[in-house]
Amino acid sequence: MKRKPMRILPEALKQLFKKPATSKYPFEKAKLYAGYRARINFEVEKCIGCKMCMRVCPSKAIEIIPAENQPQPQIGPDGKPMPVKKIFNCIMNLDRCIYCAQCVEICPKKALAYTQDFELAQIEKKKLRLHYKN
Amino acid sequence: MEMITALVYIAIFPGFFFLAVYGTALQWADRKICAVMQNRVGPPWYQTLADFIKLASKEVIIPDGADVKMFKALPYIAVAAVITAMLFIPITSSPIYSFQGDMIAVVYLLTIPTATFFLAGWSSTSPYASFGSMRVMTQLFGYEVPMLLSLVGPAILAGSWSIYDISAYFSTNPKMLFFQIIGFIVSLLSVQGKLERVPFDTPHAKNEIVGGQFTEYSGILLGLFNLSIDMEMVVCAALINAIFLGGSWQLGGWASIVLFLIKTFAIVFLFTAIKAMMARVRIDQMVKFCWKYLAPLAMIQIIVDICLKYTLLK
Amino acid sequence: MAKITIPLGPQHPALKEPENFMLVLDGEQICDATVNLGYNHRGIEKAAENRNYIQDIYLLERICGICSHSHVSCYIGCVEEIAKVEVPQRAKAIRTLVAELERIHSHLLWLGVAAYEMGFETMFMYTWRDREQVLDCLEMLSGNRVHYGINTLGGVRRDINAQQAKEIIKKINYLEERTKYYVNLATEEPTVLARTQNVGKLPYKVALERNALGPTARASGVKMDVRKQEPYFIYDKLDFEMITYDSEDVFGRVVVRVLELVESYKIIKQVLSALPEGAISVKVPWKIPAGESVFRYEAPRGEDIHYVKSNGSEIPERVKVRAPTLSNFQSIPYMLKGDYLADVPITIAAIDPCMSCTDRAVVYDAKNGKTRTFDWEELRKYSIEFYKKKGVNFSTK
Numbered sequence: 001m002k003r004k005p006m007r008i009l010p011e012a013l014k015q016l017f018k019k020p021a022t023s024k025y026p027f028e029k030a031k032l033y034a035g036y037r038a039r040i041n042f043e044v045e046k047c048i049g050c051k052m053c054m055r056v057c058p059s060k061a062i063e064i065i066p067a068e069n070q071p072q073p074q075i076g077p078d079g080k081p082m083p084v085k086k087i088f089n090c091i092m093n094l095d096r097c098i099y100c101a102q103c104v105e106i107c108p109k110k111a112l113a114y115t116q117d118f119e120l121a122q123i124e125k126k127k128l129r130l131h132y133k134n
Numbered sequence: 135m136e137m138i139t140a141l142v143y144i145a146i147f148p149g150f151f152f153l154a155v156y157g158t159a160l161q162w163a164d165r166k167i168c169a170v171m172q173n174r175v176g177p178p179w180y181q182t183l184a185d186f187i188k189l190a191s192k193e194v195i196i197p198d199g200a201d202v203k204m205f206k207a208l209p210y211i212a213v214a215a216v217i218t219a220m221l222f223i224p225i226t227s228s229p230i231y232s233f234q235g236d237m238i239a240v241v242y243l244l245t246i247p248t249a250t251f252f253l254a255g256w257s258s259t260s261p262y263a264s265f266g267s268m269r270v271m272t273q274l275f276g277y278e279v280p281m282l283l284s285l286v287g288p289a290i291l292a293g294s295w296s297i298y299d300i301s302a303y304f305s306t307n308p309k310m311l312f313f314q315i316i317g318f319i320v321s322l323l324s325v326q327g328k329l330e331r332v333p334f335d336t337p338h339a340k341n342e343i344v345g346g347q348f349t350e351y352s353g354i355l356l357g358l359f360n361l362s363i364d365m366e367m368v369v370c371a372a373l374i375n376a377i378f379l380g381g382s383w384q385l386g387g388w389a390s391i392v393l394f395l396i397k398t399f400a401i402v403f404l405f406t407a408i409k410a411m412m413a414r415v416r417i418d419q420m421v422k423f424c425w426k427y428l429a430p431l432a433m434i435q436i437i438v439d440i441c442l443k444y445t446l447l448k
Numbered sequence: 449m450a451k452i453t454i455p456l457g458p459q460h461p462a463l464k465e466p467e468n469f470m471l472v473l474d475g476e477q478i479c480d481a482t483v484n485l486g487y488n489h490r491g492i493e494k495a496a497e498n499r500n501y502i503q504d505i506y507l508l509e510r511i512c513g514i515c516s517h518s519h520v521s522c523y524i525g526c527v528e529e530i531a532k533v534e535v536p537q538r539a540k541a542i543r544t545l546v547a548e549l550e551r552i553h554s555h556l557l558w559l560g561v562a563a564y565e566m567g568f569e570t571m572f573m574y575t576w577r578d579r580e581q582v583l584d585c586l587e588m589l590s591g592n593r594v595h596y597g598i599n600t601l602g603g604v605r606r607d608i609n610a611q612q613a614k615e616i617i618k619k620i621n622y623l624e625e626r627t628k629y630y631v632n633l634a635t636e637e638p639t640v641l642a643r644t645q646n647v648g649k650l651p652y653k654v655a656l657e658r659n660a661l662g663p664t665a666r667a668s669g670v671k672m673d674v675r676k677q678e679p680y681f682i683y684d685k686l687d688f689e690m691i692t693y694d695s696e697d698v699f700g701r702v703v704v705r706v707l708e709l710v711e712s713y714k715i716i717k718q719v720l721s722a723l724p725e726g727a728i729s730v731k732v733p734w735k736i737p738a739g740e741s742v743f744r745y746e747a748p749r750g751e752d753i754h755y756v757k758s759n760g761s762e763i764p765e766r767v768k769v770r771a772p773t774l775s776n777f778q779s780i781p782y783m784l785k786g787d788y789l790a791d792v793p794i795t796i797a798a799i800d801p802c803m804s805c806t807d808r809a810v811v812y813d814a815k816n817g818k819t820r821t822f823d824w825e826e827l828r829k830y831s832i833e834f835y836k837k838k839g840v841n842f843s844t845k
Contacts, residue, residue, distance in 0.1 A: 006638040008570055011629075021577045023171045033584070035606070037591040045259040058499065078564035097267045100506045100597045104607060114591075172573035261454040265476075265789065332567050333639055341462040341565050341793040413639035414567025416790040417476065 030118075034087035039099045042090040042132040048113035049088040053103035053112060061096035062103055064088050067133060094120050094128040143230050149217045156395075157364030158182040162369075163399065171410045172316035179305055182364075189357035199259045208250045208257075208349075215246035216365040223372045224298050224381050226390045235295040240373060241282055244328065247362050248274050248384050251337070254359070255347030266346030268419050269337040270330075275325030276424035277334070284320040287439040288377050297373070301381025309422045311380060313360035313442060317435040318378045321430050322401075325370045329363060329422065333412040334420050367405070371398040451479060454718045462565060462793035463464035469780070469796070481784040483777050497769040501527055501601060501736060508754075509595050510634065511769060512802050514557065517543075518597045518747035519754070524681060525743035526726065526756035527601060529806050531736045534723065537682070537724035539603035544681040545719045546589065546598050548712045549616075554748035555705045557711075558800045559630060565793040566643045571633060576767025580627045581619045588612055597667050613720045620718060624713045631706050644699035648783040648795035651696055658778040662750025663708065664799045666692045667700030674746035680697045692694060693818045698798045705800075734762045747772055749800045773802045818837075 023030065044067070053062050067087040076082040090112075104112045122128050143149055152385060162182045169176025196205055222236040222243075255267025288297055291310060292303035304311055328333040338346025345351075346358055375381060375397045382390035417425065451474050458466035464590055466487035472480040484511050492511055496504045508523045509516045521543060522644040528535060551666030556579040563571035583593045590596035590606060598604050650660060655668035673690045675683045691707045693700040757766040776799040783795050 003638045003639050003641065004632075006411050006635055007637050008574075009407065011574070012407070012410050012570060013172045015171050017165075018173065020170065020175045021762065022175045023578075025176075033588040033591075036587065037593045037597075055500070055827050058503040073583070098506060098510075099592070100509075100595070101591070102502060102597075102600075105600075109546075129570045168569075171569050173577055174573060209539070261452060265454075268476075308518070332569070333569065336790065339567060339790065340464045342790050344461055412568065413571075413643055414564070415639055415642055416788055418788065419642050 032116055032118070034116075035090050036116055036118070037099045037114045039094070039115050039120060039130075040092060040097065040099075040101065040104060041113050042092065043111050043113075044089065044132065045088060046109045047088045047090065048109055048111075049086060050107065050108060052106045056102050056106050058100060058102070059096045059098050061093045061098070063091040063093075065091065090132040092130040092132065094122075094130060095125065135352075142181045143221060143375070144217060148220050148223075148225050150213070152276060153220055153365040153368055155215060156398075157361065157368045158186065160367055160402050161364045162311065162398070164367075164402055164409075167403060167406045168410050171406070186357050186361065189352075189360070190354045192353040194353035194355055195350075197258055197260060200350070201257045204253065204257050206253045206355065209355045209362065210249040212250040212362040213358055213365065214363050215243050215250075216369055219243035220365075220369050220372070220423045222297060223369065223376055224301060225372070225383060226386060228301050232296055232298045233344065236293050237285060237289060237297050237300070237377075240297065240369075244366065244369065244373075245274070245278065247366055248328065251347045253360075254351065255349075258347075258350035260350050262343045262345065263347055263349045266337050266349065269343075270347055271296050272417055273327055273334060273337060274329075274420040274421060277324040278427075280424055280428035281324035281328065281430045283429060284317040284324065284435060285373075285377055287317045287432070287435040288314060289401045291439045291443055297369060297376050298381075301376045302384065304380035306381045308380060310442070311378070314378050314435070315436055316431050316438070318374070320435065321374055321378065322404055322408065324424065325374065325430055326405065327424070329367055329405070331405065333415050335414055336417045336420060339414055367402065368398065371401040371405075374401055453475040456792060462796070463803075465801075467801070467803045469784075469792070471789070471792065472658075476788045476790070478784050478787055478789065478792070480790055481781045483780055485774075485777070493767055493769060497764060500734070500762045501764065504767065505594075505599060505601070506597065508767070508769070509597060511771070513594055514554050514692075514802060515550065515747040515749060515752070516595050517546050517598070518745055518752050519771075521547065521681075521692065522743045522745040522747075522752050522754040523756065523767065524601060525745065526735060526741040527627065527755050527758075528732070529741040529743065530603075530739040530756065530758050531732055533602050533730060533732050535603055536684075536727045537729060538607075538726045539728050540602045540681045541723055542606075542608055542728065543599065544683065544686075545616075546586070546596060546604075546610070547681070547718060548719070549582055549586050549589070550717045551748045552709055552712050552716075553579055554800070555709050556582065558705060558748075558797075559702070560636070561800075562698075562794060563640075563796050566640060568637075568640065571630075571826060574626075575630065578623060581623055582692060585616050585619055588615065599663050603727070605729070607728050610640050610725070613723070617717065620713050622714055624710070627706065627709050627713070631710075634702050634706060637825070640702075641699065643699060643794060644702055645695070647698045647787060647791045648701075648798055650779050650783050652694075654782055655696075655779065658782060659775045660750075660779045660799075661772045661775045662746070662748070662800075663701055663704045664750065664776050664779065666690070667704045668696045669694040670749075674744045674751050678744055680743075682719070685727070686718050688718075698794055701798045705716050735760060736762070736764075749773060749802060750776060764812045771802065773799065776801070 047064065049064055051064050065088065066079055067089045071084055073084050074079045100110055101114045104114050145151060162177065162179060165181070166176040196202055219240045221230050222232065222240050252267045252270045255263040255270065283337060288300050288304070292300040292305070330337050338348060348356055351359060372394070375394065379397055382393055385393060451472055453470055453472050456469040457463045457473055458468045468484040468487065470482045471478055481829065496507055499507060504523065505520055509520045511519045512752045556575050560572045560575035563575065584595055589608060589612060598606060616771060618654065618714070629845070650668050652669045655665050655670050660668065660670065669692055671692055676690050688711045691704050691711060693703050694729060736758045738758055738760040740755070742755045743755060745752045752772055753770040755768040758762055759765040769780040780796060780799065787795060
């Protein structure tokens with residue numbers, strides 16, 4: 001078998017004049033590709049409360065609850081109460097979320113969407129429980 | 135008065151203080167250069183100091199069944215032996231103490247830290263530590279002979295066993311240095327074994343036997359052992375500098391100190407390059423390599439030197 | 449010197465995951481070795497029986513951090529077979545693409561780990577630096593570096609566009625060049641050769657007998673690759689070679705893995721040059737009809753087998769995972785016998801172990817040296833007793 005000692009030396013010496021490959025992340029902004037899955041955003045207006053997201057969430061991180069302040073039923077011109085769209089809020093437990101974005105995919109009304117917001121570490125556990133409301 | 139100057143020599147220059155500062159600085163340079171070679175960032179300049187302070191502030195844990203007195207005394211003995219060795223090596227034009235045969239004394243003083251490493255592992259009574267100390271001893275028999283043989287060649291040429299005389303000889307006959315290249319390479323490689331660096335770092339190979347002989351050491355005791363290795367690096371570099379690179383070239387004063395720093399740094403750079411480009415070899419392969427290649431090469435060097443002295447230079 | 453027994457693990461710098469190897473040593477030489485599993489059991493199979501099919505995708509993805517696509521593809525293969533779903537060609541091609549990118553990332557990672565276990569840190573740093581390229585490809589393609597989540601029942605979740613394909617080709621070309629360098633480095637550097645040649649010998653016969661898989665088996669000359677034997681996805685239409693080597697040692701495993709990298713680059717280029725048009729997924733009903741299925745998949749570490757049994761509801765009745773490492777562990781004691789202590793890390797690393805994939809709950813009784821498995825009831829009883837001793841009472845009674 002061919003043997004060549006010190007084969008890596010030229011490469012190693014070349015590195016002396018190059019910048020390190022390490023990314024200086026906390027000091028420089030991290031480069032993300034479009035489509036990186038981070039925090040899931042929720043739009044109250046779009047949600048119809050089908051709770052499909054709750055059904056597919058692998059870690060039971062998402063919770064859809066009826067909003068506290070529902071719109072008052074209004075009386076239509078014919079004297080009957082008009083049908084009113086119920087409003088739903090979303091509780092997102094970031095400590096449980098695994099950022100698979102399956103909820104985004106299953107949502108029929110596109111009320112959920114992933115963002116590029118990935119710096120989510122918190123010292124207090126309470127702050128990891130996001131409450132999206134109207 | 136003599137007492138005070140001796141104390142200054144031991145405590146400040148070229149003793150403990152100088153060795154500790156320069157040793158940790160070289161240790162940092164070694165780590166930083168290695169990191170840059172590996173395309174990494176590497177530690178900041180205060181890293182080695184911070185490591186030492188951290189270790190010094192930690193609790194010392196002594197394992198059950200260990201010989202407490204010996205366990206505690208060993209790191210101090212290692213540091214003391216290294217400092218003593220440094221006193222015989224010339225930094226400025228003349229060394230602090232010199233006598234015929236001080237080269238042999240330095241080599242033996244440099245064996246004392248290795249012996250303390252062995253005892254440290256042995257007295258810790260843990261399987262990993264005893265494996266480490268067994269390997270320390272096996273490795274000692276591997277590199278010690280080639281290292282000593284490689285130093286014999288220049289000594290024969292200079293006709294003296296004193297380090298100062300050898301470096302003085304080479305500074306007057308610089309041409310002779312080119313004939314010492316084999317011995318220089320042999321000594322560089324065998325010093326890698328003495329300092330327990332890649333490719334000969336089997337005694338504390340972390341993937342195999344965790345911390346090796348230092349597995350059970352902690353706190354200031356471990357810090358002192360690390361410091362003694364750093365200091366040993368300086369002493370070994372200084373020894374190679376004095377014997378193979380002509381020491382201070384009779385410059386004297388500050389110039390010789392600057393020259394000393396530059397040359398020892400260059401030697402440490404070579405150490406780092408060797409460390410960066412090789413894998414760790416097994417202990418049996420290490421001993422085989424030392425006896426099969428290094429020792430014969432050192433013998434060739436001696437023969438070359440004898441021929442030079444008694445035929446060509448007559 | 450008398451024989452001594454030393455533990456390697458569960459906490460040891462050579463092991464990246466907790467697992468225990470008891471080594472009986474005579475000086476530096478190993479007389480006997482035993483593997484003890486069970487430090488990393490997570491009960492994933494049981495958990496899979498409590499979640500629906502879609503949730504299980506993400507659960508099973510987390511069996512392993514490195515071959516995450518393998519486990520999911522294997523599971524999804526089973527489910528699609530039971531549901532009799534015809535997956536579109538484009539989805540199959542994208543799955544193949546991700547599978548090969550994953551193989552590259554796993555093999556490069558392995559090369560780095562092997563170099564690290566040999567104490568060759570410079571090579572370790574270089575391979576891991578280059579591995580970032582393929583991780584970037586995966587992030588661009590799927591939206592994450594490790595748990596890609598590209599698979600879904602009936603297809604894939606994300607399509608690939610021309611620009612992405614171009615960038616992947618660019619990165620693959622760079623990696624191809626680097627891999628040539630690593631081939632030379634790993635096969636010519638004397639210290640690497642000294643550490644790998646004639647280490648961890650596993651002869652052809654023993655490899656078959658002990659059911660070695662993947663690169664470990666192929667380095668012993670066993671011709672075995674699910675991609676060739678039982679092609680899934682679009683592997684039957686691709687032109688690539690099965691790499692085998694007959695040195696039967698760690699060196700052979702290095703060579704097989706490095707050459708497989710080259711094959712993977714070939715596959716990726718083929719897939720990207722002839723990407724079929726069409727939809728990327730079809731709809732799969734929530735409830736999967738009753739049935740059972742087994743799927744074989746060539747993960748980077750060897751053959752991965754999943755078994756799924758459905759009962760007509762939206763929750764699987766049984767999911768069984770056989771990770772490749774479990775099978776490869778059988779040959780470790782054989783490989784270690786007669787070697788030196790210094791060879792242990794590299795020999796263990798040579799099968800590319802993934803402990804957390806493998807673990808099943810097993811109890812090792814140190815007194816009589818017997819091993820037995822706990823069943824669910826026993827385990828529950830044991831855990832209640834264990835916590836009672838600590839002063840916590842979990843039992844409902």
